[in-house]
Every structure is written in structure tokens, then in C-alpha cells.
Amino acid sequence: xxxxxxxIQSATAEALKTLFGADVPAKQITINDTRKEFDGDVTVVIxxxxxxxxxxxxxxxxxxxxxxxxxxxxVEGFNVVKGFLNIGLTKSxxxxxLQYIYDHEQFAFGPxxxxxxxxxxxxxxxxxxxxxxxxxxxxxxxxVSGLLEANGHEVIKTNLINDRGIHIxxxxxxxxxxxxxxxxxxxxxxxxxxxxxxxxxxxxQYKLQIIQLVAQGFTEAEAExxxxxxxxxxxxxxxxxxGNEEVMSLWRTMNQWVYDGFEETYKNLGVSFDQxxxxxxxxxxxxxxxxxxxEKGIFFKKEDGSVWVDLTDRGLDEKILLRADGxxxxxxxxxxxxxxxxxxxxxxxSIYVVGNEQDxxxxxxxxxxxxxxxxxxxxxxxxxxxxxDLPSGKMKSRExxxxxxxxxxxxxxxTVKQRTEELGKIDGFTEAEAExxxxxxxxxxxxxxxxxxxxxxxxxFNPEESIDFHGxxxxxxxxxxxxxxxxxxxxxxxDNIPDIIPSVDWESLEMELVQMISRFPRMLADAGEQLNxxxxxxxxxxxxxHYSKYYAEVPILGIQDVEVKTFRVMLSAVxxxxxxxxxxxxxxxxxxxx
RNA sequence: GGCCGCGUAGUUCAAUGGAUAGAACAAGAGUUUCCUAAACUUUAGAUGCAAGUUCGAUUCUUGCCGUGGCUACCA
Numbered sequence: 129x130x131x132x133x134x135x136i137q138s139a140t141a142e143a144l145k146t147l148f149g150a151d152v153p154a155k156q157i158t159i160n161d162t163r164k165e166f167d168g169d170v171t172v173v174i175x176x177x178x179x180x181x182x183x184x185x186x187x188x189x190x191x192x193x194x195x196x197x198x199x200x201x202x203v204e205g206f207n208v209v210k211g212f213l214n215i216g217l218t219k220s221x222x223x224x225x226l227q228y229i230y231d232h233e234q235f236a237f238g239p240x241x242x243x244x245x246x247x248x249x250x251x252x253x254x255x256x257x258x259x260x261x262x263x264x265x266x267x268x269x270x271x272v273s274g275l276l277e278a279n280g281h282e283v284i285k286t287n288l289i290n291d292r293g294i295h296i297x298x299x300x301x302x303x304x305x306x307x308x309x310x311x312x313x314x315x316x317x318x319x320x321x322x323x324x325x326x327x328x329x330x331x332x333q334y335k336l337q338i339i340q341l342v343a344q345g346f347t348e349a350e351a352e353x354x355x356x357x358x359x360x361x362x363x364x365x366x367x368x369x370x371g372n373e374e375v376m377s378l379w380r381t382m383n384q385w386v387y388d389g390f391e392e393t394y395k396n397l398g399v400s401f402d403q404x405x406x407x408x409x410x411x412x413x414x415x416x417x418x419x420x421x422x423e424k425g426i427f428f429k430k431e432d433g434s435v436w437v438d439l440t441d442r443g444l445d446e447k448i449l450l451r452a453d454g455x456x457x458x459x460x461x462x463x464x465x466x467x468x469x470x471x472x473x474x475x476x477x478s479i480y481v482v483g484n485e486q487d488x489x490x491x492x493x494x495x496x497x498x499x500x501x502x503x504x505x506x507x508x509x510x511x512x513x514x515x516x517d518l519p520s521g522k523m524k525s526r527e528x529x530x531x532x533x534x535x536x537x538x539x540x541x542x543t544v545k546q547r548t549e550e551l552g553k554i555d556g557f558t559e560a561e562a563e564x565x566x567x568x569x570x571x572x573x574x575x576x577x578x579x580x581x582x583x584x585x586x587x588x589f590n591p592e593e594s595i596d597f598h599g600x601x602x603x604x605x606x607x608x609x610x611x612x613x614x615x616x617x618x619x620x621x622x623d624n625i626p627d628i629i630p631s632v633d634w635e636s637l638e639m640e641l642v643q644m645i646s647r648f649p650r651m652l653a654d655a656g657e658q659l660n661x662x663x664x665x666x667x668x669x670x671x672x673x674h675y676s677k678y679y680a681e682v683p684i685l686g687i688q689d690v691e692v693k694t695f696r697v698m699l700s701a702v703x704x705x706x707x708x709x710x711x712x713x714x715x716x717x718x719x720x721x722x
Numbered sequence: 723g724g725c726c727g728c729g730u731a732g733u734u735c736a737a738u739g740g741a742u743a744g745a746a747c748a749a750g751a752g753u754u755u756c757c758u759a760a761a762c763u764u765u766a767g768a769u770g771c772a773a774g775u776u777c778g779a780u781u782c783u784u785g786c787c788g789u790g791g792c793u794a795c796c797a
Contacts, residue, residue, distance in 0.1 A: 158739095158740075160740075163742090165741085165742075171740095173741095175777060176740095176777095178777080209741070210741065211740080211777080211778090212740080212741060253797070290797065293797070295796085407797095444725090445793085448795055450795090451795045453795090455795085457795065457796085457797090484790095484792090485792065486792085486797090487725095489792090489797095491726095512727090514727085514728085514790090515790080515791080522790095548760085551760065580736095581734085581735065582736085584727075584728090585728070586727090588733095588735095590733095593733095593734070593746095593747070596746095596747075597760045598746085598747080599745080599746040599747060600736095600745060600747080601760090604760070606760090607758080607760050608761090610758075611758055614757075614758065615757055618757070619757095662735095662736090666736070669745090676761065676762075677762070679757080679758095679761080680753095680761065680762045681762080683756070683757070685757045686756060721758090722760075
């Protein structure tokens with residue numbers, strides 16, 4: 129089905145050619161949806177065309193409008209307001225659109241055969257559990273992946289686990305000293321939380337040592353370096369790099385606890401990965417690449433033996449790639465991982481879902497890969513999103529204001545349960561069905577809340593608002609889906625839904641709904657191009673909102689006329705399908721009853 | 723200091739350079755013999771400041787003010 133936009137664009141270009149002898153590329157012609165307060169369905173913006181028509185806006189509009197009416201049988205009429213040519217399309221055109229959409233369930237999705245795109249998201253450290261910030265990352269990463277798939281791209285979802293380095297050694301040291309052999313099994317604690325507990329314990333004890341040392345006359349900086357705990361941790365890191373079996377064994381054990389914990393969280397969240405990379409596997413590749421660059425003279429060595437890259441010609445600074453002692457820094461492993469990812473998949477693009485605090489890091493990474501002449505360099509794209517703040521301010525682990533991901537999900541489910549029971553919404557549900565409903569609503573609320581804001585922007589997470597069920601929420605959208613399903617079930621219990629949508633007169637709300645649905649493909653394409661799941665969520669909500677008004681004002685099953693009733697049910701079914709599809713793309717489920 | 727973002731109703735968010743800047747929450751006033759009231763209707767309320775480009779600027783440019791991030795041999 130050709131989009132109405134391009135039909136009008138081409139015809140307008142044709143009109144300009146015929147009437148004024150002007151060659152204007154069809155795509156340059158601006159087409160808008162006609163604003164509600166004017167008559168018409170689509171609008172051609174005439175102002176930019178005046179230099180071709182050499183006439184006043186009104187006159188130009190009239191001439192082009194007349195041409196379109198004469199040459200396009202789907203044009204029923206037109207009017208010109210200032211520089212805007214509003215075009216009304218025939219009823220039979222819209223009826224045909226609706227029938228087409230009804231028949232083609234996948235009408236909004238892009239054709240397959242797009243690019244091969246890797247999306248890396250989540251990428252946690254293994255020293256503590258996931259928190260609210262990770263939640264935004266995971267939900268965005270999953271949604272962006274779905275959005276790209278919906279646009280016909282092949283997506284490889286990956287997770288790069290940051291499983292080595294000083295942070296995990298801190299948890300290990302603390303567990304050795306004060307853990308008393310605790311395990312997830314012995315404590316009943318989720319593995320990631322158990323390891324996180326010892327990370328916190330380390331920090332506590334470490335601070336005490338610093339205070340003591342400062343009291344003994346050391347400066348703060350000296351104390352931080354010389355605290356026995358820190359010395360021990362650094363020694364452990366050296367032993368890890370040397371492959372000390374005892375250390376490796378503890379490392380493997382504790383990391384496994386964390387992986388098991390993460391897996392549970394991912395499962396509850398409903399996100400997944402096609403491949404998991406571990407930094408412990410890739411950081412050595414990074415070192416090799418750096419040495420390669422050094423040999424080729426792309427990088428240089430300083431007197432102390434550290435290796436650097438000079439990016440001043442690209443407007444950036446010099447950046448260290450290997451420490452003087454030969455150990456790698458953060459970007460070292462990223463260079464290696466980028467190589468490995470490409471060797472594994474040969475993708476066209478590689479998207480990194482990482483917070484905007486690392487904007488500079490990814491600029492540097494891309495420049496380095498470019499300097500190295502890597503084929504994958506151009507395809508590196510940092511999907512940068514803003515931080516999540518709380519009403520009380522920034523989340524700070526030191527001040528214990530971090531919102532834990534598992535706790536948050538559990539609390540939201542509990543709130544949904546209470547509210548749902550109060551409203552008597554689960555009469556006739558089995559216990560399993562009820563549990564599933566609570567989860568669908570709670571996670572829908574959470575995901576909608578995190579996705580509704582444009583990724584680039586920082587966001588405020590207000591716990592009370594996030595679990596609000598009214599207004600601009602996932603719950604409202606789900607509710608309208610469930611209402612439609614209820615109607616369709618009732619209709620189907622008595623009548624069959626035909627293949628052909630009855631041709632009846634439309635209410636204005638029905639016309640609005642059809643037009644909204646017809647914009648689904650364009651919305652998906654735009655959102656996919658801009659990597660903006662917020663647009664998808666916004667679309668689904670708006671469709672639900674319009675339907676809600678329709679539902680309140682227009683009787684559906686209550687109407688006598690069978691044709692009208694059937695039409696309304698079929699239109700409703702298409703609305704429901706669209707809401708479900710839009711939500712599914714960004715990872716939100718919908719309930720059949722609620 | 724330098725670099726990169728962001729400033730829109732009381733609040734949280736929208737608006738490919740297009741018409742009278744949209745929602746939601748909160749506040750006020752209403753709606754249920756009828757398909758799920760987790761609903762609907764309705765009132766009031768906003769582009770930080772100053773220039774510039776343009777037929778037209780919330781959008782693009784510059785300056786100022788405010789705010790956040792980066793500016794680690796942390797990740």
C-alpha cells in the first residue's frame with residue numbers, strides 16, 4: 129500500500145510540472161496531517177512552492193488543489209487557508225485503507241533484508257546487583273532492538289559483562305574475610321545481592337582504615353593508597369592476572385552467583401540476549417590490538433612505557449591505552465571487544481546502549497577504530513541516554529539511595545496486586561492467571577514510565593507516579609486493549625467476523641482512529657531511524673486514548689444495525705491489534721482481561 | 723577553565739522550520755438504569771533572556787543566564 133503522503137507528493141510534483149513547468153523532487157514537498165480544526169485529511173504546505181508558482185499562496189493552493197482533484201480519484205475536495213492546501217480524501221479511499229490494514233497484519237513492519245545490527249546493552253559489573261539505572265538501560269536496549277527488527281533489520285542482542293578488575297576483587301576480599309562461607313544457597317539470598325553485600329562491606333571497612341590512617345598522620349590520598357585492604361585487593365588483582373588457581377576459583381564461584389542472580393532479574397524483566405561477551409575474554413585481544421597499533425606507528429609510547437593515542441587532530445585529547453606496567457584500561461578492552469564482535473558477526477552497525485556520562489569515551493573509541501582502519505569503525509554508534517534521578521536527587525550508592533531493580537519490580541507487583549484486588553478485577557481468575565496479570569501490569573507500568581521519555585534526556589523517577597494507573601501510562605493503554613478484547617470475545621460468541629469490512633457511514637471518531645492507524649508504518653519508520661522508543665509508546669497511548677473516548681461515546685455491541693455493529697467490532701479489533709503490536713515492539717505485554 | 727547535553731503550564735513530559743505550542747498529574751466543576759468508571763466530559767494554566775537567519779522559529783545560528791555530565795594510568 130502506497131502511503132498517502134507519497135501519493136500526494138508525486139501528484140503535487142506533477143502539478144507543479146504541468147502548471148508551472150517546475151521540476152520539484154516529490155520528496156521535497158511538505159505534507160502534514162491536517163490539523164483537527166480545519167477540513168481535510170492531508171495538507172500540502174504551499175509556502176515553499178511559491179518560488180516555483182510565482183503566485184500568491186492562496187492562488188497557488190487553489191491551482192494545485194484543482195489539479196489534484198482532477199487527476200486523483202481519491203481526492204474528494206480541497207480548501208485553501210493561507211498557505212495551506214487541505215485535501216479531503218474520499219470515503220472509499222479510507223475504507224480501502226482500513227480493509228487493507230485489516231487484511232495485512234504486518235502492514236506497518238519494514239521489509240526484511242535490512243542491515244545486520246548489533247545492539248549491546250545492560251553490560252553490568254559483577255560486583256553488585258542491578259539498579260534503576262540499569263533498568264532504563266535494559267528496557268531501552270531491548271526496545272531499540274525490537275524497533276530495529278520491526279524495521280526489517282537483523283538484530284544481534286549482546287551483553288558485555290564486566291567481570292574482571294578491581295571491583296570484583298573487592299567483593300572477593302571482603303567475602304574471604306567476613307563471609308563465613310556464606311553462599312546463595314546457605315543464605316537464600318540472590319547471588320548478585322550476596323556479592324553486592326560484600327562489596328558494600330569492603331567499602332565500609334576500607335573507609336574505617338582510611339580514617340585510622342589519617343588519624344595517624346597520613347594524608348587522605350596516602351591513606352587511600354596504603355590502606356591494607358586496598359593493598360590486598362591490588363595483590364589479588366595481580367594474582368588474578370597471573371592466573372593463581374585459588375583466586376581464579378573464588379572468582380569463578382562468585383561470578384557464577386552473580387550470573388545466576390542477573391539471569392533471574394533479566395527473566396523477570398523480560399529481556400534477553402543472543403550472545404554474551406565477557407570482558408575477561410576480550411581484554412587480552414585489546415592489548416594485542418594496541419600493540420599492533422604501536423608497531424604501525426598509529427599509537428606511541430611515552431618515556432615511562434605507557435602507550436597513548438594522539439587524537440588532537442580530531443579535536444580530542446591524547447588518551448592512554450596501556451598503563452606503564454602493561455595492564456589495560458577500560459578502553460583497551462573495548463577496542464578488543466569491538467574487533468571480536470566484528471569477527472564474529474560482520475555486522476553493518478554496532479550500537480552501544482550506554483549512559484551519556486560516557487559520550488567522550490565512545491567518541492574516542494570510534495576515532496581509535498578509525499585510525500586503526502577497522503572496517504567496523506564507521507558502524508560504531510553510541511546510543512547515549514540520560515541518567516535517572518530521584519525526587520531526592522541523584523542516586524548515590526554511598527548514601528544508600530540507589531533503587532534496587534529486584535526490589536522495585538517486586539514492590540510494583542505488590543502494589544498492582546493490592547489495587548487490582550480492591551477493584552475486584554480478578555474475579556474468575558485462577559491464581560496463576562492473577563499472578564501473571566499483576567506482572568503484566570506492573571512491568572507495563574514500569575517500562576512505559578521509563579520509555580516515555582526521549583532517551584537522550586535525563587529523567588526523574590518518581591516512585592509514586594511510576595505506579596500511577598491513570599493518564600499517560602502503560603496501564604491505561606493496556607486497559608483499553610483489554611476492553612476491546614472483551615468486546616470482540618462477546619461478539620464472536622454469537623456471530624462470526626466476516627472477511628470484508630461492512631461499508632457503513634463513519635463517525636468522526638472512527639475516521640480519526642483509521643487515520644491514526646494508517647500512520648503506524650510512518651511512525652515506526654521514523655522511530656526506527658531515530659532510535660526512539662518513546663515515539664512508539666506515545667503512539668500506542670494516543671491510539672488507546674482516542675479509542676477510550678470512542679468507547680465512551682459510541683455504542684458498539686449495543687447498536688441494532690448488524691452491519692454497523694460488525695464494522696465497529698472490526699475497527700476495534702484493528703485498534704487492539706495495533707496497540708498490541710506497538711507495545712510488543714518495545715517489550716511491553718498486554719493482558720486479554722484486566 | 724575547556725568540551726558535550728538540557729532549559730516548554732504548579733509538576734512530569736510532547737511538538738520532520740509550518741496554521742490557534744499538545745498530553746498527563748495536581749487544582750476546580752460535572753457524568754454511571756448502557757459494551758470493564760483502572761473510564762469520560764469540562765474550566766484555568768507554559769516556550770529562561772537578547773539578537774540573527776526565514777514568508778514563517780519551541781525547533782537553526784550567536785551571546786548571556788540557569789542546570790547536568792565529561793575533563794582518571796576508575797569502569
